[in-house]
Amino acid sequence: xxxxxxxxxxxxxxxxxxxxxxxxxxxxxxxxxxxxxxxxxxxxxxxxxxxxxxxxxxxxxxxxxxxxxxxxxxxxxxxxxxxxxxxxxxxxxxxxxxxxxxxxxxxxxxxxxxxxxxxxxxxxxxxxxxxxxxxxxxxxxxxxxxxxxxxxxxxx
Amino acid sequence: xxxxxxxxxxxxxxxxxxxxxxxxxxxxxxxxxxxxxxxxxxxxxxxxxxxxxxxxxxxxxxxxxxxxxxxxxxxxxxxxxxxxxxxxxxxxxxxxxxxxxxxxxxxxxxxxxxxxxxxxxxxxxxxxxxxxxxxxxxxxxxxxxxxxxxxxxxxx
Amino acid sequence: xxxxxxxxxxxxxxxxxxxxxxxxxxxxxxxxxxxxxxxxxxxxxxxxxxxxxxxxxxxxxxxxxxxxxxxxxxxxxxxxxxxxxxxxxxxxxxxxxxxxxxxxxxxxxxxxxxxxxxxxxxxxxxxxxxxxxxxxxxxxxxxxxxxxxxxxxxxx
Amino acid sequence: xxxxxxxxxxxxxxxxxxxxxxxxxxxxxxxxxxxxxxxxxxxxxxxxxxxxxxxxxxxxxxxxxxxxxxxxxxxxxxxxxxxxxxxxxxxxxxxxxxxxxxxxxxxxxxxxxxxxxxxxxxxxxxxxxxxxxxxxxxxxxxxxxxxxxxxxxxxx
Numbered sequence: 001x002x003x004x005x006x007x008x009x010x011x012x013x014x015x016x017x018x019x020x021x022x023x024x025x026x027x028x029x030x031x032x033x034x035x036x037x038x039x040x041x042x043x044x045x046x047x048x049x050x051x052x053x054x055x056x057x058x059x060x061x062x063x064x065x066x067x068x069x070x071x072x073x074x075x076x077x078x079x080x081x082x083x084x085x086x087x088x089x090x091x092x093x094x095x096x097x098x099x100x101x102x103x104x105x106x107x108x109x110x111x112x113x114x115x116x117x118x119x120x121x122x123x124x125x126x127x128x129x130x131x132x133x134x135x136x137x138x139x140x141x142x143x144x145x146x147x148x149x150x151x152x153x154x155x156x
Numbered sequence: 157x158x159x160x161x162x163x164x165x166x167x168x169x170x171x172x173x174x175x176x177x178x179x180x181x182x183x184x185x186x187x188x189x190x191x192x193x194x195x196x197x198x199x200x201x202x203x204x205x206x207x208x209x210x211x212x213x214x215x216x217x218x219x220x221x222x223x224x225x226x227x228x229x230x231x232x233x234x235x236x237x238x239x240x241x242x243x244x245x246x247x248x249x250x251x252x253x254x255x256x257x258x259x260x261x262x263x264x265x266x267x268x269x270x271x272x273x274x275x276x277x278x279x280x281x282x283x284x285x286x287x288x289x290x291x292x293x294x295x296x297x298x299x300x301x302x303x304x305x306x307x308x309x310x311x312x
Numbered sequence: 313x314x315x316x317x318x319x320x321x322x323x324x325x326x327x328x329x330x331x332x333x334x335x336x337x338x339x340x341x342x343x344x345x346x347x348x349x350x351x352x353x354x355x356x357x358x359x360x361x362x363x364x365x366x367x368x369x370x371x372x373x374x375x376x377x378x379x380x381x382x383x384x385x386x387x388x389x390x391x392x393x394x395x396x397x398x399x400x401x402x403x404x405x406x407x408x409x410x411x412x413x414x415x416x417x418x419x420x421x422x423x424x425x426x427x428x429x430x431x432x433x434x435x436x437x438x439x440x441x442x443x444x445x446x447x448x449x450x451x452x453x454x455x456x457x458x459x460x461x462x463x464x465x466x467x468x
Numbered sequence: 469x470x471x472x473x474x475x476x477x478x479x480x481x482x483x484x485x486x487x488x489x490x491x492x493x494x495x496x497x498x499x500x501x502x503x504x505x506x507x508x509x510x511x512x513x514x515x516x517x518x519x520x521x522x523x524x525x526x527x528x529x530x531x532x533x534x535x536x537x538x539x540x541x542x543x544x545x546x547x548x549x550x551x552x553x554x555x556x557x558x559x560x561x562x563x564x565x566x567x568x569x570x571x572x573x574x575x576x577x578x579x580x581x582x583x584x585x586x587x588x589x590x591x592x593x594x595x596x597x598x599x600x601x602x603x604x605x606x607x608x609x610x611x612x613x614x615x616x617x618x619x620x621x622x623x624x
Contacts, residue, residue, distance in 0.1 A: 082563035086396040088247050095550035107274035114267035238407035242552040251394035423582035430575035
């Protein structure tokens with residue numbers, strides 16, 4: 001494993017639509033194809049689809065789990081980090097990423113976007129919250145991940 | 157001290173404008189006059205102004221400190237709760253409140269609003285983020301605190 | 313309320329013996345008589361007994377709750393601080409105290425003693441873990457709280 | 469990468485002796501040879517030596533960082549998880565491990581051992597705190613890791 005590999009976070013809701021899951025899966029796949037590590041909140045919906053996509057391309061996936069058990073992680077998480085801190089773990093997902101891709105998202109996702117903007121961690125958004133011009137809006141998973149890599153590489 | 161007194165959170169930025177500080181001070185004063193405890197992030201700006209207002213009316217103020225020292229608290233915090241968790245403490249401000257009044261606010265405040273909306277804790281806003289129709293918009297400190305009390309009392 | 317009042321933490325197990333609860337109650341009472349604020353983990357056993365003692369002398373009690381609800385607090389907690397961080401809240405109990413009194417205690421208590429020793433927060437112990445000569449061993453609640461006050465006053 | 473690989477935590481002080489570092493390095497090496505992932509606090513001393521050992525055998529290393537920067541991690545951490553929670557991160561190291569090997573250790577290590585005992589996560593110790601008969605004492609890195617694997621496999 002390469003030291004200080006790029007780490008891309010993927011955020012979005014657990015109860016995602018089919019369309020959101022399809023997008024998230026492609027995002028995860030592109031992250032793995034780009035040889036980055038995927039970090040997420042470790043549960044279902046967008047998180048699970050992104051991990052599934054990453055694993056389909058041989059990537060590595062980390063899930064920052066809110067609960068108490070490794071088995072809370074979706075089946076495509078390689079390494080569950082177990083916090084026991086409920087939504088308090090959201091900031092750890094953010095801090096551990098060089099850049100973040102948001103796919104859709106509800107209030108939990110908004111808390112992560114807010115932390116990322118606060119901490120200066122770039123956010124690329126697909127159909128997500130429009131709370132700041134600092135969020136880079138893109139239309140496709142490929143664009144999202146390309147932009148994430150371009151920005152993240154400046155931060156390593 | 158009465159058991160299970162109403163607890164109102166006040167959130168907003170450390171580098172607040174004079175106008176925001178004036179509003180926050182009145183918010184804090186109204187909270188104390190209503191015999192509720194004020195919880196905030198414990199630092200300057202909106203947080204300090206709100207605590208100053210509460211103390212001017214003989215209230216009790218709690219500051220959930222992000223850093224390592226009680227002395228990080230503004231001079232109007234009665235009881236500093238020291239977390240050492242940086243912005244990770246934001247969710248504790250939210251969870252500890254029956255209702256929250258947001259005055260202005262930047263990304264840190266947005267993370268707190270997002271957590272409150274996620275957790276079903278009512279948010280009353282004065283010139284703050286407009287990310288949800290669930291945020292009750294009001295124009296004055298008096299209205300904000302009256303509404304906070306009305307809602308909070310249903311939650312005790 | 314006086315600014316920067318002394319804050320004494322009380323730590324010990326939820327499933328405390330009658331004897332431990334009796335001691336904790338007296339510790340809480342002495343803390344309140346000395347005009348300090350009592351901080352604890354907010355649940356039962358030693359924590360509840362200490363809060364009950366403090367309230368019997370008109371004191372103020374803070375409970376740093378591991379779970380998600382204010383109602384998790386024992387009936388003698390005035391102000392529940394709700395963390396949602398499970399045992400992760402132990403370090404907040406420690407950091408928020410000028411000095412700590414440990415009554416008995418199992419592994420959770422040991423984690424708090426360890427953090428206190430790490431952070432240089434004085435620990436006074438009654439029948440507790442003997443893991444360091446830095447823990448001041450005393451025999452009675454009165455001695456414990458007198459020593460806590462003597463030490464804590466140097467730290468304010 | 470195999471799903472739900474064994475994860476072994478290594479804990480111990482940052483200012484470790486040469487002897488402790490030598491032991492930790494061997495522990496890390498054995499963990500990697502056994503095809504487990506190494507989790508630690510990500511900083512120097514025992515943590516760095518263990519990571520160096522793991523990397524010498526082609527292993528994967530995770531560092532749960534207390535501070536704000538990925539660059540706080542020692543040079544042998546593959547994946548820094550950045551918490552910004554200071555010693556509050558100790559419980560995450562513990563929760564994320566199937567079993568823990570403690571090498572020497574001071575108060576921070578003691579807090580991790582206490583959490584592990586509280587949470588039922590097995591602790592194997594080399595010259596570490598003797599606070600419980602539940603800590604399995606061993607003499608060599610090889611014994612430590614063999615025992616960790618034996619126990620951890622029951623927990624997957």
